[in-house]
Every structure is written in structure tokens, then in C-alpha cells.
Amino acid sequence: QSVLTQPPSASGTPGQRVTISCSGSSSNIGSNFVFWYQQLPGTAPKLLIYRNNQRPSGVPDRFSGSKSGTSASLAISGLRSEDEANYYCATWDDSLSGWVFGGGTKLTVL
Amino acid sequence: QVRLVQSGAEVKKPGSSVKVSCKASGGTFSNYAISWVRQAPGQGLEWMGGIIPIFGATTYAQKFQGRVTITADTSSSTAHLELSSLRSDDTAVYYCAREIGVGTPPMNGMDVWGQGTTVTVSS
Numbered sequence: 245q246s247v248l249t250q251p252p253s254a255s256g257t258p259g260q261r262v263t264i265s266c267s268g269s270s271s272n273i274g275s276n277f278v279f280w281y282q283q284l285p286g287t288a289p290k291l292l293i294y295r296n297n298q299r300p301s302g303v304p305d306r307f308s309g310s311k312s313g314t315s316a317s318l319a320i321s322g323l324r325s326e327d328e329a330n331y332y333c334a335t336w337d338d339s340l341s342g343w344v345f346g347g348g349t350k351l352t353v354l
Numbered sequence: 355q356v357r358l359v360q361s362g363a364e365v366k367k368p369g370s371s372v373k374v375s376c377k378a379s380g381g382t383f384s385n386y387a388i389s390w391v392r393q394a395p396g397q398g399l400e401w402m403g404g405i406i407p408i409f410g411a412t413t414y415a416q417k418f419q420g421r422v423t424i425t426a427d428t429s430s431s432t433a434h435l436e437l438s439s440l441r442s443d444d445t446a447v448y449y450c451a452r453e454i455g456v457g458t459p460p461m462n463g464m465d466v467w468g469q470g471t472t473v474t475v476s477s
Contacts (some may be wrong), residue, residue, distance in 0.1 A: 246398065276459050277459075277461060277463075279463040279464075281399070281464075283399075288449055288467040288468065288469060288470055289391075289399065289449070289451075289464075289467055290467070291463050291464060291465045294462060294463040294465075295461065295462075295463075300465060330398075332398065332399050334399075334401075334463070336458075336459035336460055338459070340415070340416065341413060341458075342401055342403070342413060342414075342415050342416075343389065343391075343401035343404075343460075344401070345391075345398060345399045345400065345401065346398070347398045348398040348399070
């Protein structure tokens with residue numbers, strides 16, 4: 245059971261906009277930055293969003309992040325087939341004094 | 355550009371220990387923290403612990419306390435993860451990852467990842 249809650253799956257057609265939610269608590273999302281990682285099959289995770297809504301260099305602006313209270317979300321607009329991957333939210337948990345991850349959301353591009 | 359290069363796959367017996375290394379190529383450990391994250395087959399990401407190499411300060415996830423040891427050698431820019439009393443459910447891909455900055459809570463996320471090391475625990 246993950247500390248952060250994500251839907252196990254999401255889907256969309258090319259060109260659509262999809263959102264993936266991430267729910268936590270006051271000791272993690274409520275008081276710290278949220279990060280999002282993309283993991284393509286058979287590869288290491290890649291940092292997609294940092295500090296709630298910032299994109300590292302090279303990440304397309306089709307990807308955006310937001311946070312409100314103890315929840316966060318990742319939005320992907322203009323969906324493309326290469327976006328098919330697993331997406332994980334993560335944050336620091338003050339009570340656990342460590343990183344916590346969501347269970348991951350498998351995005352399927354129909 | 356820094357790359358993290360991990361040691362090769364391991365096959366271990368239950369009850370034994372494994373040590374995985376992570377070497378920074380093209381850079382050093384200055385002003386970075388190194389985390390270890392594992393992923394069991396078909397499962398999600400699980401943080402195990404981390405180290406700030408320049409201070410030698412470590413933090414471990416409660417689940418692994420007493421079984422995991424993370425060390426770092428700044429002279430060779432290499433971090434190590436040692437996991438003892440291995441069980442079959444320790445079978446996983448183990449990743450090291452870099453975090454820029456050494457503060458708590460972390461502010462920048464894990465921006466560089468190693469390629470992963472597969473550890474298989476089987477009798």
C-alpha cells in the first residue's frame with residue numbers, strides 16, 4: 245500500500261488531454277514539493293516535473309503539474325503514442341523522514 | 355553531464371547479502387545526495403534510503419532499517435548499497451539516483467538515474 249494514492253490506469257486518444265491525480269496527506273504533499281517521474285518500459289525513471297510545476301530542460305510543455313492542498317495532478321495535453329508509460333508522483337514525507345512514491349499510473353494511448 | 359553507472363546483475367541465495375555500486379561518471383558528488391530506489395517485478399518504485407556523500411550522512415526508510423547500509427567514497431565518486439538477510443521478495447531492480455542539493459526536505463528531485471541493477475534472490 246503506497247503512501248501516495250494514484251489511479252492504477254489512465255487512457256486517452258492521440259491529441260487528447262489526460263490528467264493523473266496523486267493524493268497524500270498533510271505530512272507529505274501538504275507540506276512539501278511534488279515531483280513526477282515518467283518510466284518507459286524497461287528503462288529507468290525520468291524526472292518530468294519538479295517543485296510541483298517546473299519542467300526540467302528538454303521536457304515538452306505538453307506536460308504540466310499542479311498542486312492544491314494535499315493533492316497534486318499531472319496533465320498531459322496533445323497526447324502522443326510515445327507518452328505511453330508509467331507515471332509516478334513523489335514527495336518527501338516529514339513524518340517518515342523519507343521519500344514516498346505513488347503506486348504509479350499506467351497510461352495507455354488508444 | 356553526469357552519468358551514474360551501476361554494477362552488474364547479481365544472483366544471491368536467501369539469507370546472504372548483496373552490495374551494489376553506483377559510480378558518477380563525468381562529475382563528482384559535491385553538493386549532491388544519492389538515493390537508492392528499488393522496483394520489484396511489475397511493481398512501483400520504493401525508496402530505500404539515501405546519503406549525502408560530502409557529509410557521510412545517511413537516511414533509511416523504516417522498512418529497511420537494520421538491513422540496509424548505504425556508503426559513499428567521495429575520492430572515487432562511488433556510492434554503495436548493501437542489503438543483508440536477503441529474501442525472495444528482495445528480487446528487484448535497484449536504482450541509484452542523484453538529487454541536487456543537500457537540504458532537508460529535498461527541493462529538486464532525482465534528476466539523474468543509474469541504469470539499474472537486477473538482483474535476483476533464489477535458492
